[in-house]
Amino acid sequence: MKKELSPFSEKLIFYIRAIPRGKVATYGQIARLAGKPHASRTVSWILHSCSKAYKLPWHRVLNSRGKISFPPQTAGFARQKNRLALEGVETTFLGEVDLSVHGWKKKRAV
DNA sequence: GTTTTGACAGTAT
DNA sequence: AATACTGCCAAAA
Numbered sequence: 396m397k398k399e400l401s402p403f404s405e406k407l408i409f410y411i412r413a414i415p416r417g418k419v420a421t422y423g424q425i426a427r428l429a430g431k432p433h434a435s436r437t438v439s440w441i442l443h444s445c446s447k448a449y450k451l452p453w454h455r456v457l458n459s460r461g462k463i464s465f466p467p468q469t470a471g472f473a474r475q476k477n478r479l480a481l482e483g484v485e486t487t488f489l490g491e492v493d494l495s496v497h498g499w500k501k502k503r504a505v
Numbered sequence: 506g507t508t509t510t511g512a513c514a515g516t517a518t
Numbered sequence: 519a520a521t522a523c524t525g526c527c528a529a530a531a
Contacts, residue, residue, distance in 0.1 A: 401528070422513050426527090433526040435513040440528065443511055453512080464512040471512070 400445070403429060407441045414455045417483045418499040419492050421459050439464075454478035461498065463490030 400408070406429040414420050422435040431437070438456070446453045454475040458464045465472035467490065476486050484497045492498075 404528070423515090426514085431527065433514070434528080435515095435526075436511065437513095437527040437529090438511090439513055440511040444529070446512090456512080458512080459514060466512095475512090 403431065403434065403437065404441055404445075406430065407434070407438055408445060408449050408451060411438075411441070411451050411453070411456060412449070414452055414499050417497065419455045419457050419461065419479070419484060419494070419497050420499040421457055421461065421494070422464075423459050424499065425456065435459075455482075455499075457492055461492045461494040463492075465490070 407425060410425045410428045411420070422438045423432070425438050426432060426434040429438075442451060442453045442456060445451060463472055463475050463486070465475065467488075472490060476490055479486050479492065484492055486492050
């Protein structure tokens with residue numbers, strides 16, 4: 396592998412990579428799976444830091460509302476929207492994804 | 506060692 | 519209901 400990050404970071408990366416194709420997960424969900432329900436900030440940092448180095452499917456990571464985190468009219472927004480569309484994830488022009496349809500239901504034990 | 510950042514989430518007003 | 523602030527964790531400068 397490239398470099399060894401902290402166990403938390405590796406976990407976050409692991410779960411991000413574990414997102415099935417055609418599904419999307421939220422920052423909070425990944426952070427929760429990693430054991431830190433409030434590490435959503437760390438998730439965003441991971442994407443920035445390791446999206447390329449670790450080949451992370453960052454396009455499958457949305458915010459808590461199931462929307463693309465980027466502001467519209469940005470390259471990242473268009474790129475993510477395009478990738479999601481290629482995976483069968485329908486997004487609105489606002490980048491909204493229906494979590495009830497494409498939401499990654501790994502274990503939502505309330 | 507301290508300060509700043511990072512594509513957020515949750516709570517408070 | 520909508521907006522603002524705070525909290526959280528980890529890494530880079």
